[in-house]
Amino acid sequence: MLSDLKLVIRLQDIDNRLADLAREIATLPKHIAVIEKKLTSHERKLEADRAALSANQKERKKCEGDIQIQEQKISKLKDQMLLAKTNEQYRAFQSEIDFCQGEIRKAEDRILELMGESEPLDKNVKAAETGLKAEKIEVEAEKQTARERTAVDERASQELQTERAAIVAQTGRAAIDRYERVRKARKGIGVAEVVEGRCSACNLALRLQLFQELKRGDEIMACESCLRILYYNPPVKVEDLTGAAQAVR
Numbered sequence: 001m002l003s004d005l006k007l008v009i010r011l012q013d014i015d016n017r018l019a020d021l022a023r024e025i026a027t028l029p030k031h032i033a034v035i036e037k038k039l040t041s042h043e044r045k046l047e048a049d050r051a052a053l054s055a056n057q058k059e060r061k062k063c064e065g066d067i068q069i070q071e072q073k074i075s076k077l078k079d080q081m082l083l084a085k086t087n088e089q090y091r092a093f094q095s096e097i098d099f100c101q102g103e104i105r106k107a108e109d110r111i112l113e114l115m116g117e118s119e120p121l122d123k124n125v126k127a128a129e130t131g132l133k134a135e136k137i138e139v140e141a142e143k144q145t146a147r148e149r150t151a152v153d154e155r156a157s158q159e160l161q162t163e164r165a166a167i168v169a170q171t172g173r174a175a176i177d178r179y180e181r182v183r184k185a186r187k188g189i190g191v192a193e194v195v196e197g198r199c200s201a202c203n204l205a206l207r208l209q210l211f212q213e214l215k216r217g218d219e220i221m222a223c224e225s226c227l228r229i230l231y232y233n234p235p236v237k238v239e240d241l242t243g244a245a246q247a248v249r
């Protein structure tokens with residue numbers, strides 16, 4: 001195989017790996033953003049539950065305060081009833097007492113409602129606080145893993161870039177220009193292996209003459225359909241692996 005062709009094939013391998021690394025490096029921050037958004041959503045839900053529980057408790061205290069105020073009013077009204085001089089005054093005091101007692105019953109009913117509402121809220125808050133604590137630890141661990149993975153990918157990418165520059169320097173200008181031109185036009189793939197007489201990239205069957213010329217390996221050749229640089233790896237015979245062919249000689 002021509003030396004320039006071998007170098008271009010290696011260049012394609014490097015570019016494929018660089019593209020994979022670039023995608024992974026770009027994907028990691030997106031993944032972190034997703035889990036952080038989810039965490040923020042859970043934090044906001046917890047804040048809302050806490051606010052609802054706090055409002056519930058405040059209203060209960062207000063109702064309890066209202067009951068105390070009404071009880072104090074009743075106590076004063078009863079004292080005043082003792083000083084009533086007419087039935088009309090007595091009935092007026094009694095009417096006010098009845099009103100106060102009605103307000104107390106309303107407040108007590110509301111307290112019962114609030115107590116029923118507070119139970120699930122309290123459970124939700126406690127469960128969310130426990131879950132959020134564990135989730136924060138998990139998110140931090142994932143962020144650390146992502147940072148470490150990104151550092152590894154960036155080092156690997158830098159090493160491949162260095163190797164790529166060295167290969168480009170060793171390869172003929174015509175071969176490099178041809179490879180780069182096709183690679184940019186064909187979504188990053190400028191080289192394709194011929195398998196069973198077909199271009200593995202576009203699946204076009206090669207003309208017999210073109211296939212025979214490719215096998216000889218005298219020059220860099222391209223697919224007549226997709227224009228990618230072609231290479232051919234002949235199948236390895238069992239005798240080649242065992243050494244039997246040499247023994248026949």
